[in-house]
Amino acid sequence: MSATFWIILTGAVATHLTRVGGHLVISRFETIHPRVEAGLNAVPAAVLTTLVAPELLHAGPAEWAALIVTVLVSLRGGLMAMFLAGAAVLILARQFVG
Amino acid sequence: MAAEAISEGRTGSDFWDGVRLSMPVVVASAPFAILFGAIAVDNGFSVLEAFLMSAMIYGGASQMVGIELFGQHVAPWLIVLSIFAVNFRHVLYSAGIGRRIAHWPVLQQAAGYFILTDPQFAIAEARAEAGRPVGFVWYLGLGLPVYVFWVLESGLGAVFGKMIPDTHALGIDFLLPIYFLGLVLGFRKRPLWAPVVAASAVASIIAYRTVGSPWHVSIGALAGVLLAVILPPHHSGVGKRP
Numbered sequence: 418m419s420a421t422f423w424i425i426l427t428g429a430v431a432t433h434l435t436r437v438g439g440h441l442v443i444s445r446f447e448t449i450h451p452r453v454e455a456g457l458n459a460v461p462a463a464v465l466t467t468l469v470a471p472e473l474l475h476a477g478p479a480e481w482a483a484l485i486v487t488v489l490v491s492l493r494g495g496l497m498a499m500f501l502a503g504a505a506v507l508i509l510a511r512q513f514v515g
Numbered sequence: 516m517a518a519e520a521i522s523e524g525r526t527g528s529d530f531w532d533g534v535r536l537s538m539p540v541v542v543a544s545a546p547f548a549i550l551f552g553a554i555a556v557d558n559g560f561s562v563l564e565a566f567l568m569s570a571m572i573y574g575g576a577s578q579m580v581g582i583e584l585f586g587q588h589v590a591p592w593l594i595v596l597s598i599f600a601v602n603f604r605h606v607l608y609s610a611g612i613g614r615r616i617a618h619w620p621v622l623q624q625a626a627g628y629f630i631l632t633d634p635q636f637a638i639a640e641a642r643a644e645a646g647r648p649v650g651f652v653w654y655l656g657l658g659l660p661v662y663v664f665w666v667l668e669s670g671l672g673a674v675f676g677k678m679i680p681d682t683h684a685l686g687i688d689f690l691l692p693i694y695f696l697g698l699v700l701g702f703r704k705r706p707l708w709a710p711v712v713a714a715s716a717v718a719s720i721i722a723y724r725t726v727g728s729p730w731h732v733s734i735g736a737l738a739g740v741l742l743a744v745i746l747p748p749h750h751s752g753v754g755k756r757p
Contacts, residue, residue, distance in 0.1 A: 421564050424591050428581055429571035431599040437628040439610030444617065455751035456744040459711045460611040461640050463739025464604045465633065465699045466712045467719035467732045472692040474720065480689055487693055491700040497539045499700065503693035507686040 479510035526652050533656025540634040540657075541664045543694040546687040547575050548665045551582070552672025553679055558586030562673040569669035573662060574632065575691075577601035580729065601729040604736055608636040615639060615649040623651045630658035637698040644705070706752035707743050715739030 443449070449457075476484070487503035494502070548569065555565035560582065568578055577598045584594045608631055616627050616639075635658050639649050672679075682688065702708055719735025726734060743751055 419564075420591060421560060421585070422567070424581070424585065424594055425564065425568045425571055427591075427595045428568075428577070428598040431595055432572050432574055432577060432602045432605070433629060435599065435602045435605035436609055436631045437625075439606040439608065440613030440617075440628065441609075442606075443610045443613055449614070451748040451751075452744045455707070455746070455748055456740045457607075457611045457614065458705060458751065459707060459740050459743035460607045460736070461637050462699055462702045462705065462708055462711045463715045463743075464607055464732070464736040465637060465695050465702075466715040466739065467604075467735030468633070468695045469692050469699060470716035470719045470735065471723040471728075471731055472689070474723070479686075480692075483686075483689065483693055484696055487696050488700065491697065491703075496697050496701060499697035500539050500543060500694050503697070504686060504690055507689055507693065508684075511684055511686055 478514050479507055482510050483507035529650055529653040530656035533653040533658075534660055536638055537657045537660040539694070540638075540661045543634075543690055544575065544661065544665060545668055546682070546685070546690060547579075548668035549672035549676075549679065550682065550687065551575065551578050552669040552674070553676025554579070554586075555582045555669075556673045556676055558582050560585070560673070562670060565673035566666065566670040570666045572598065573630065573665065574598075574602050574605075575665075576729070597729070601732070603729075603733045605631060607736060607740065608633075612636055612639055612649075615643045616651075616654070619651050627651070627654055630662055632658075632661070633695065634661070634698065637701070641701055644702075707746065707750060710746075711739040711743055714742045 443453075443457075472480070473484075483503045483506045486506045487499050490499045490502040551569065552562075552565045555568065555578075556562065560568070568581070572578055572581075580601050581594050581598045584597055609628060612627075612631060616624055619627065635654075638657055639654060642653075643649050699712060715735045715738055718738030719731045722731035722734040
Protein backbone atom coordinates (compact mmCIF):
# COMPACT_ATOMS: atom_id res chain seq x y z
CA MET A 418 0.00 0.00 0.00
CA SER A 419 1.29 3.47 -0.89
CA ALA A 420 1.99 6.29 1.58
CA THR A 421 -0.85 8.23 -0.03
CA PHE A 422 -3.28 5.47 0.77
CA TRP A 423 -2.25 5.49 4.43
CA ILE A 424 -2.64 9.26 4.63
CA ILE A 425 -6.17 8.91 3.24
CA LEU A 426 -7.03 6.05 5.58
CA THR A 427 -5.73 7.65 8.79
CA GLY A 428 -7.21 11.00 7.73
CA ALA A 429 -10.56 9.23 7.36
CA VAL A 430 -10.27 7.59 10.78
CA ALA A 431 -9.42 10.97 12.38
CA THR A 432 -12.35 12.60 10.58
CA HIS A 433 -14.88 9.99 11.62
CA LEU A 434 -13.65 10.15 15.22
CA THR A 435 -14.74 13.80 15.24
CA ARG A 436 -18.09 12.84 13.65
CA VAL A 437 -18.96 10.31 16.34
CA GLY A 438 -16.86 11.64 19.26
CA GLY A 439 -19.15 14.38 20.48
CA HIS A 440 -22.05 11.95 20.70
CA LEU A 441 -19.94 9.35 22.55
CA VAL A 442 -18.97 11.94 25.17
CA ILE A 443 -22.47 13.37 25.63
CA SER A 444 -24.18 9.96 25.75
CA ARG A 445 -22.15 8.97 28.83
CA PHE A 446 -24.31 11.33 30.87
CA GLU A 447 -27.77 10.23 31.97
CA THR A 448 -29.28 13.69 31.83
CA ILE A 449 -28.18 16.79 30.00
CA HIS A 450 -27.81 19.91 32.15
CA PRO A 451 -29.93 22.82 30.84
CA ARG A 452 -26.79 24.89 30.30
CA VAL A 453 -25.21 22.12 28.22
CA GLU A 454 -28.42 21.85 26.24
CA ALA A 455 -28.38 25.62 25.68
CA GLY A 456 -24.81 25.24 24.45
CA LEU A 457 -25.75 22.42 22.07
CA ASN A 458 -28.65 24.48 20.73
CA ALA A 459 -26.15 27.23 19.92
CA VAL A 460 -23.91 24.88 17.88
CA PRO A 461 -25.37 25.46 14.39
CA ALA A 462 -25.17 29.26 14.53
CA ALA A 463 -21.82 29.22 16.36
CA VAL A 464 -19.98 26.86 13.98
CA LEU A 465 -21.49 27.97 10.67
CA THR A 466 -20.78 31.62 11.51
CA THR A 467 -17.05 30.89 11.75
CA LEU A 468 -17.12 29.56 8.18
CA VAL A 469 -18.43 32.91 6.93
CA ALA A 470 -17.04 35.66 9.19
CA PRO A 471 -13.31 35.55 8.26
CA GLU A 472 -14.32 35.78 4.57
CA LEU A 473 -15.50 39.32 5.30
CA LEU A 474 -11.86 40.33 5.79
CA HIS A 475 -11.10 39.95 2.09
CA ALA A 476 -14.57 40.59 0.70
CA GLY A 477 -14.76 43.19 -2.09
CA PRO A 478 -17.84 44.96 -3.53
CA ALA A 479 -19.03 41.87 -5.42
CA GLU A 480 -18.82 39.69 -2.31
CA TRP A 481 -20.56 42.25 -0.08
CA ALA A 482 -23.33 42.72 -2.64
CA ALA A 483 -23.87 38.94 -2.74
CA LEU A 484 -24.00 38.62 1.06
CA ILE A 485 -26.38 41.57 1.47
CA VAL A 486 -28.74 40.15 -1.16
CA THR A 487 -28.58 36.77 0.60
CA VAL A 488 -29.66 38.39 3.88
CA LEU A 489 -32.47 40.33 2.16
CA VAL A 490 -33.81 37.23 0.40
CA SER A 491 -33.68 35.29 3.69
CA LEU A 492 -36.41 37.58 5.07
CA ARG A 493 -38.86 36.01 2.60
CA GLY A 494 -37.38 33.03 0.80
CA GLY A 495 -35.96 29.61 1.66
CA LEU A 496 -32.40 28.32 1.51
CA MET A 497 -32.41 27.57 -2.23
CA ALA A 498 -33.73 31.04 -3.08
CA MET A 499 -31.13 32.64 -0.80
CA PHE A 500 -28.27 30.71 -2.31
CA LEU A 501 -29.28 31.19 -5.95
CA ALA A 502 -29.89 34.92 -5.48
CA GLY A 503 -26.57 35.41 -3.69
CA ALA A 504 -24.65 33.38 -6.27
CA ALA A 505 -26.31 35.20 -9.19
CA VAL A 506 -25.42 38.61 -7.73
CA LEU A 507 -21.84 37.46 -7.08
CA ILE A 508 -21.24 36.13 -10.60
CA LEU A 509 -22.90 39.17 -12.18
CA ALA A 510 -20.97 41.66 -10.03
CA ARG A 511 -17.66 39.94 -10.70
CA GLN A 512 -18.08 40.48 -14.43
CA PHE A 513 -17.86 44.21 -13.70
CA VAL A 514 -15.67 44.69 -10.62
CA GLY A 515 -13.56 41.50 -10.82
CA MET B 516 -52.41 -4.23 4.00
CA ALA B 517 -53.86 -0.76 3.61
CA ALA B 518 -51.99 0.44 6.70
CA GLU B 519 -48.82 -1.12 5.32
CA ALA B 520 -49.23 0.66 2.02
CA ILE B 521 -49.77 3.95 3.82
CA SER B 522 -46.69 3.58 6.00
CA GLU B 523 -44.63 2.57 2.97
CA GLY B 524 -45.90 5.63 1.14
CA ARG B 525 -44.89 7.79 4.11
CA THR B 526 -41.40 6.29 4.12
CA GLY B 527 -41.04 6.94 0.40
CA SER B 528 -42.18 10.52 0.70
CA ASP B 529 -39.85 11.03 3.69
CA PHE B 530 -36.96 9.92 1.48
CA TRP B 531 -37.93 12.25 -1.36
CA ASP B 532 -38.49 15.05 1.17
CA GLY B 533 -34.84 14.63 2.11
CA VAL B 534 -33.71 14.42 -1.52
CA ARG B 535 -35.51 17.68 -2.31
CA LEU B 536 -33.64 19.43 0.53
CA SER B 537 -30.34 17.96 -0.66
CA MET B 538 -30.51 19.68 -4.04
CA PRO B 539 -29.11 23.10 -2.98
CA VAL B 540 -26.29 21.24 -1.23
CA VAL B 541 -25.54 19.20 -4.34
CA VAL B 542 -25.47 22.36 -6.46
CA ALA B 543 -23.31 24.32 -3.98
CA SER B 544 -20.78 21.53 -3.47
CA ALA B 545 -20.41 20.44 -7.10
CA PRO B 546 -17.77 23.06 -8.05
CA PHE B 547 -15.71 22.13 -4.99
CA ALA B 548 -15.83 18.41 -5.72
CA ILE B 549 -14.64 19.02 -9.28
CA LEU B 550 -12.03 21.52 -8.09
CA PHE B 551 -10.82 19.09 -5.44
CA GLY B 552 -10.34 16.32 -8.01
CA ALA B 553 -8.44 18.67 -10.31
CA ILE B 554 -6.15 19.99 -7.54
CA ALA B 555 -5.57 16.48 -6.18
CA VAL B 556 -4.23 15.21 -9.50
CA ASP B 557 -2.24 18.42 -9.91
CA ASN B 558 -0.59 17.76 -6.51
CA GLY B 559 0.41 14.18 -7.29
CA PHE B 560 -2.64 12.06 -6.45
CA SER B 561 -3.84 9.43 -8.90
CA VAL B 562 -7.46 9.57 -10.06
CA LEU B 563 -8.23 6.55 -7.86
CA GLU B 564 -6.66 8.21 -4.80
CA ALA B 565 -8.66 11.41 -5.34
CA PHE B 566 -11.81 9.31 -5.63
CA LEU B 567 -10.89 7.32 -2.49
CA MET B 568 -10.18 10.43 -0.43
CA SER B 569 -13.62 11.84 -1.27
CA ALA B 570 -15.32 8.53 -0.57
CA MET B 571 -13.55 7.88 2.74
CA ILE B 572 -13.07 11.33 4.31
CA TYR B 573 -16.06 13.12 2.71
CA GLY B 574 -15.17 16.55 4.10
CA GLY B 575 -14.44 19.18 1.47
CA ALA B 576 -12.38 21.74 3.38
CA SER B 577 -10.22 19.10 5.07
CA GLN B 578 -9.59 17.35 1.74
CA MET B 579 -8.45 20.65 0.19
CA VAL B 580 -6.08 21.31 3.10
CA GLY B 581 -4.77 17.75 3.02
CA ILE B 582 -4.07 17.84 -0.71
CA GLU B 583 -2.41 21.24 -0.46
CA LEU B 584 0.00 20.01 2.25
CA PHE B 585 0.60 16.78 0.30
CA GLY B 586 1.67 18.87 -2.69
CA GLN B 587 4.14 20.73 -0.46
CA HIS B 588 5.62 17.38 0.69
CA VAL B 589 4.71 17.99 4.34
CA ALA B 590 5.23 15.02 6.73
CA PRO B 591 2.28 12.57 6.58
CA TRP B 592 1.47 12.82 10.32
CA LEU B 593 1.18 16.60 9.97
CA ILE B 594 -1.20 16.18 7.03
CA VAL B 595 -3.41 13.87 9.11
CA LEU B 596 -3.28 16.26 12.08
CA SER B 597 -4.33 19.13 9.82
CA ILE B 598 -7.26 17.11 8.47
CA PHE B 599 -8.26 16.40 12.07
CA ALA B 600 -7.98 20.09 12.99
CA VAL B 601 -10.13 21.21 10.07
CA ASN B 602 -12.76 18.61 10.91
CA PHE B 603 -12.74 19.20 14.66
CA ARG B 604 -15.98 21.21 14.50
CA HIS B 605 -17.80 17.92 13.81
CA VAL B 606 -17.37 17.04 17.50
CA LEU B 607 -19.95 19.74 18.25
CA TYR B 608 -22.25 18.58 15.43
CA SER B 609 -22.00 15.04 16.73
CA ALA B 610 -22.92 16.07 20.27
CA GLY B 611 -25.84 18.12 18.94
CA ILE B 612 -27.32 15.63 16.47
CA GLY B 613 -26.83 12.71 18.87
CA ARG B 614 -29.86 13.95 20.79
CA ARG B 615 -32.02 13.53 17.65
CA ILE B 616 -30.84 10.15 16.37
CA ALA B 617 -29.90 8.22 19.53
CA HIS B 618 -33.01 6.02 19.11
CA TRP B 619 -31.91 4.65 15.71
CA PRO B 620 -30.42 1.12 15.46
CA VAL B 621 -26.63 1.23 15.89
CA LEU B 622 -25.75 0.56 12.24
CA GLN B 623 -28.08 3.33 11.10
CA GLN B 624 -26.46 5.67 13.61
CA ALA B 625 -23.02 4.70 12.29
CA ALA B 626 -24.14 5.56 8.76
CA GLY B 627 -25.68 8.76 10.09
CA TYR B 628 -22.43 9.91 11.69
CA PHE B 629 -20.44 8.88 8.59
CA ILE B 630 -22.30 11.40 6.43
CA LEU B 631 -22.50 14.12 9.11
CA THR B 632 -21.35 17.23 7.20
CA ASP B 633 -22.07 20.95 7.77
CA PRO B 634 -25.31 21.07 5.72
CA GLN B 635 -26.40 17.62 6.88
CA PHE B 636 -26.19 18.79 10.49
CA ALA B 637 -27.75 22.18 9.87
CA ILE B 638 -30.73 20.85 7.91
CA ALA B 639 -31.37 17.98 10.34
CA GLU B 640 -31.19 20.40 13.30
CA ALA B 641 -33.61 22.76 11.58
CA ARG B 642 -36.06 19.89 11.09
CA ALA B 643 -35.77 18.84 14.75
CA GLU B 644 -36.32 22.43 15.81
CA ALA B 645 -39.51 22.60 13.73
CA GLY B 646 -40.76 19.70 15.86
CA ARG B 647 -40.56 17.14 13.03
CA PRO B 648 -38.95 13.72 13.55
CA VAL B 649 -35.42 13.17 12.22
CA GLY B 650 -35.90 9.66 10.81
CA PHE B 651 -33.23 7.53 9.17
CA VAL B 652 -34.96 7.39 5.79
CA TRP B 653 -35.38 11.16 5.61
CA TYR B 654 -31.79 11.70 6.79
CA LEU B 655 -30.52 9.27 4.14
CA GLY B 656 -32.57 11.01 1.44
CA LEU B 657 -30.83 14.22 2.43
CA GLY B 658 -27.32 12.83 2.69
CA LEU B 659 -27.04 10.14 0.03
CA PRO B 660 -27.33 12.36 -3.08
CA VAL B 661 -24.74 14.76 -1.63
CA TYR B 662 -22.34 11.88 -0.96
CA VAL B 663 -22.81 10.18 -4.33
CA PHE B 664 -22.41 13.42 -6.30
CA TRP B 665 -19.43 14.48 -4.18
CA VAL B 666 -17.54 11.26 -4.86
CA LEU B 667 -18.44 11.05 -8.56
CA GLU B 668 -17.65 14.71 -9.23
CA SER B 669 -14.30 14.37 -7.46
CA GLY B 670 -13.47 11.58 -9.90
CA LEU B 671 -14.67 13.70 -12.84
CA GLY B 672 -12.56 16.62 -11.66
CA ALA B 673 -9.54 14.33 -11.36
CA VAL B 674 -9.99 13.06 -14.93
CA PHE B 675 -11.01 16.32 -16.64
CA GLY B 676 -9.47 18.87 -14.25
CA LYS B 677 -7.37 20.59 -16.88
CA MET B 678 -10.52 21.80 -18.64
CA ILE B 679 -11.82 24.01 -15.78
CA PRO B 680 -12.40 27.59 -16.96
CA ASP B 681 -11.80 30.81 -14.99
CA THR B 682 -13.03 29.86 -11.51
CA HIS B 683 -12.89 33.44 -10.19
CA ALA B 684 -15.30 34.82 -12.81
CA LEU B 685 -17.66 31.94 -12.00
CA GLY B 686 -17.54 32.94 -8.33
CA ILE B 687 -16.62 29.42 -7.24
CA ASP B 688 -14.36 30.51 -4.37
CA PHE B 689 -17.21 32.42 -2.69
CA LEU B 690 -20.17 30.10 -3.24
CA LEU B 691 -19.72 28.28 0.06
CA PRO B 692 -19.66 31.40 2.27
CA ILE B 693 -22.95 32.47 0.63
CA TYR B 694 -24.41 29.04 1.25
CA PHE B 695 -23.20 28.91 4.87
CA LEU B 696 -24.59 32.40 5.49
CA GLY B 697 -27.93 31.09 4.25
CA LEU B 698 -27.71 28.22 6.75
CA VAL B 699 -26.82 30.61 9.62
CA LEU B 700 -29.80 32.83 8.74
CA GLY B 701 -32.09 29.79 8.79
CA PHE B 702 -31.53 29.54 12.55
CA ARG B 703 -32.32 33.19 13.32
CA LYS B 704 -35.49 32.36 15.29
CA ARG B 705 -33.51 30.38 17.89
CA PRO B 706 -33.09 31.92 21.33
CA LEU B 707 -29.73 33.72 21.70
CA TRP B 708 -29.15 33.58 17.92
CA ALA B 709 -27.86 37.15 17.55
CA PRO B 710 -25.46 37.14 20.54
CA VAL B 711 -24.12 33.70 19.57
CA VAL B 712 -23.52 34.77 15.96
CA ALA B 713 -21.85 37.99 17.14
CA ALA B 714 -19.58 36.17 19.62
CA SER B 715 -18.57 33.51 17.08
CA ALA B 716 -18.00 36.06 14.32
CA VAL B 717 -15.76 38.29 16.45
CA ALA B 718 -13.86 35.39 18.03
CA SER B 719 -13.29 33.61 14.71
CA ILE B 720 -12.02 36.79 13.03
CA ILE B 721 -9.63 37.51 15.92
CA ALA B 722 -8.45 33.88 15.95
CA TYR B 723 -8.06 33.92 12.16
CA ARG B 724 -5.78 36.95 12.47
CA THR B 725 -3.80 35.66 15.47
CA VAL B 726 -3.80 31.86 15.78
CA GLY B 727 -4.55 31.26 12.11
CA SER B 728 -6.60 28.82 10.04
CA PRO B 729 -8.08 26.23 10.63
CA TRP B 730 -8.19 26.80 14.40
CA HIS B 731 -10.31 29.94 14.01
CA VAL B 732 -13.27 27.63 13.33
CA SER B 733 -13.02 25.71 16.61
CA ILE B 734 -12.13 28.80 18.65
CA GLY B 735 -14.94 30.91 17.17
CA ALA B 736 -17.45 28.08 17.60
CA LEU B 737 -16.46 27.53 21.23
CA ALA B 738 -16.89 31.24 21.95
CA GLY B 739 -20.50 31.15 20.70
CA VAL B 740 -21.32 27.90 22.50
CA LEU B 741 -19.73 29.09 25.75
CA LEU B 742 -21.77 32.29 25.63
CA ALA B 743 -24.95 30.22 25.44
CA VAL B 744 -23.75 28.05 28.34
CA ILE B 745 -22.81 31.01 30.54
CA LEU B 746 -25.97 33.07 30.04
CA PRO B 747 -28.74 32.14 32.51
CA PRO B 748 -30.91 29.30 31.11
CA HIS B 749 -34.08 31.41 31.01
CA HIS B 750 -32.45 33.43 28.21
CA SER B 751 -31.79 30.36 26.13
CA GLY B 752 -35.35 29.03 26.10
CA VAL B 753 -34.27 25.64 27.49
CA GLY B 754 -36.90 24.12 29.74
CA LYS B 755 -39.96 25.56 28.01
CA ARG B 756 -40.21 22.69 25.57
CA PRO B 757 -43.24 22.67 23.30
